[in-house]
Amino acid sequence: MPSRRNFISKAAMLASTSFIPSLKAFSKEDLAAFAAYKPQKTALEMATDEDYWWQIQQAYTVSPQIINLNNGGVSPSPSVVQNAVDRYNKLANEAPSYYMWRIIDQGREPLRENLAKYAGVSPEEIAINRNATEALDTVILGMPLQKGDEIVMCRYDYPNMLHAWRQRELRDGLKINYVELDLPAEDNELIVKKYVEQMTPRTKVVHITHIINWNGQILPSKRIAEEAHKRGIEVLIDGAHSFAHLEYKIPDLGGDYYGTSLHKWLSAPIGSGMLWMKKEKISKIFPLIPNDKPNSDNIRKFENLGTRPFMIEQAIGQALNFQLALGNARKEARLRFLKDYWAKEAKKLPKVKLNTSLKAEFSGALAHFGIEGLEAGKIESELFGKFKIHTSPIKWEKLDGVRVTPHVYTSLQDLDRLLEGVQYLSKL
Numbered sequence: 001m002p003s004r005r006n007f008i009s010k011a012a013m014l015a016s017t018s019f020i021p022s023l024k025a026f027s028k029e030d031l032a033a034f035a036a037y038k039p040q041k042t043a044l045e046m047a048t049d050e051d052y053w054w055q056i057q058q059a060y061t062v063s064p065q066i067i068n069l070n071n072g073g074v075s076p077s078p079s080v081v082q083n084a085v086d087r088y089n090k091l092a093n094e095a096p097s098y099y100m101w102r103i104i105d106q107g108r109e110p111l112r113e114n115l116a117k118y119a120g121v122s123p124e125e126i127a128i129n130r131n132a133t134e135a136l137d138t139v140i141l142g143m144p145l146q147k148g149d150e151i152v153m154c155r156y157d158y159p160n161m162l163h164a165w166r167q168r169e170l171r172d173g174l175k176i177n178y179v180e181l182d183l184p185a186e187d188n189e190l191i192v193k194k195y196v197e198q199m200t201p202r203t204k205v206v207h208i209t210h211i212i213n214w215n216g217q218i219l220p221s222k223r224i225a226e227e228a229h230k231r232g233i234e235v236l237i238d239g240a241h242s243f244a245h246l247e248y249k250i251p252d253l254g255g256d257y258y259g260t261s262l263h264k265w266l267s268a269p270i271g272s273g274m275l276w277m278k279k280e281k282i283s284k285i286f287p288l289i290p291n292d293k294p295n296s297d298n299i300r301k302f303e304n305l306g307t308r309p310f311m312i313e314q315a316i317g318q319a320l321n322f323q324l325a326l327g328n329a330r331k332e333a334r335l336r337f338l339k340d341y342w343a344k345e346a347k348k349l350p351k352v353k354l355n356t357s358l359k360a361e362f363s364g365a366l367a368h369f370g371i372e373g374l375e376a377g378k379i380e381s382e383l384f385g386k387f388k389i390h391t392s393p394i395k396w397e398k399l400d401g402v403r404v405t406p407h408v409y410t411s412l413q414d415l416d417r418l419l420e421g422v423q424y425l426s427k428l
């Protein structure tokens with residue numbers, strides 16, 4: 001049984017020799033050691049165990065020159081995932097139609113099963129695709145709806161999803177009823193009430209973004225879904241920012257349909273995503289890219305995407321292993337700790353306005369802040385220009401500032417540097 005001492009002493013041994021590069025290429029044994037590592041500490045206590053997180057940092061190949069605090073946009077993969085993509089790519093290029101379609105793709109069903117197990121659903125309800133946009137658009141554009149049918153969503157939903165529903169509004173005569181949220185929010189019942197107020201007898205779908213990308217607000221998806229179901233309304237959940245970030249199984253959110261990217265918090269290769277829907281819903285959703293049986297209840301009808309890189313899909317398996325080794329509870333606790341580490345200090349600075357709740361129920365890794373008198377673009381360009389810190393400028397609805405998203409490889413030194421930057425900006 002790997003103990004904490006063995007684990008750390010192995011790390012110390014590797015660190016004291018020149019073996020760091022091999023440590024970076026995590027082996028199966030390394031992953032097994034991480035997975036089996038059962039510390040005496042709780043996930044919350046582990047969140048501050050810098051020895052452990054130092055090890056995790058070594059699994060990534062991120063630039064030491066630039067501090068990337070926009071992991072919410074897209075996340076890097078650990079080297080074990082990058083290496084898998086490279087291996088599959090090299091193999092595919094020996095004879096693509098043979099190795100990619102006949103050999104590499106034999107991993108599709110095992111991967112579906114592993115993803116389903118992780119997500120707490122049946123493999124017959126999981127389709128592997130390229131991103132959250134594709135997953136969610138499959139449902140939005142494939143659902144049979146009629147003129148006059150209504151949709152409930154909010155203006156803080158992701159633009160691609162707003163665009164997709166608005167296209168249906170334009171093309172099919174649907175009507176969108178918008179929930180007006182004030183963010184950050186710390187009253188779940190008020191949020192639920194605002195969604196319920198927009199539901200009418202004509203409402204067919206409620207669209208919920210589980211974690212709002214702009215400021216990291218966690219919405220009470222299950223409660224909203226319960227209210228929708230009481231009224232016979234279906235629920236589509238955008239899990240792009242919560243999958244492999246918060247600890248939950250997809251059914252816990254109460255939706256009928258769910259889409260996510262895997263290249264965000266799972267650290268899977270860039271260009272990977274997943275669609276889930278209840279088995280009984282599959283037959284009525286028309287695929288975006290049809291196969292020969294668009295009305296079938298086989299979830300695989302959503303994977304008829306044409307020629308695409310199966311090496312990217314297959315390396316999702318390595319990302320999933322990495323996630324399992326990290327442990328969901330540990331990861332969620334660490335991400336929240338990193339957010340709190342900088343945000344609590346930044347909030348105390350003059351002119352700084354934190355636009356994210358610091359209560360665990362309402363946020364995870366993502367947070368947004370503004371600085372009185374400075375626009376989003378200015379904050380972002382100063383942070384990058386003077387401190388080489390990459391963040392995401394966000395000016396959306398009532399938010400004006402930058403979003404900061406650390407990941408499991410982010411160090412406390414990186415966040416100290418961010419605080420230096422925010423302090424500098426607060427004095428401008």
Ligand SMILES: Cc1ncc(COP(=O)(O)O)c(C=O)c1O
Nearest residue numbers: 131132133134158213238240261
């Ligand atoms: C809430 C939310 N939904 C959907 C998406 C779309 O993800 P992708 O670009 O991977 O399709 C994003 C991307 O940032 C997002 O933040």
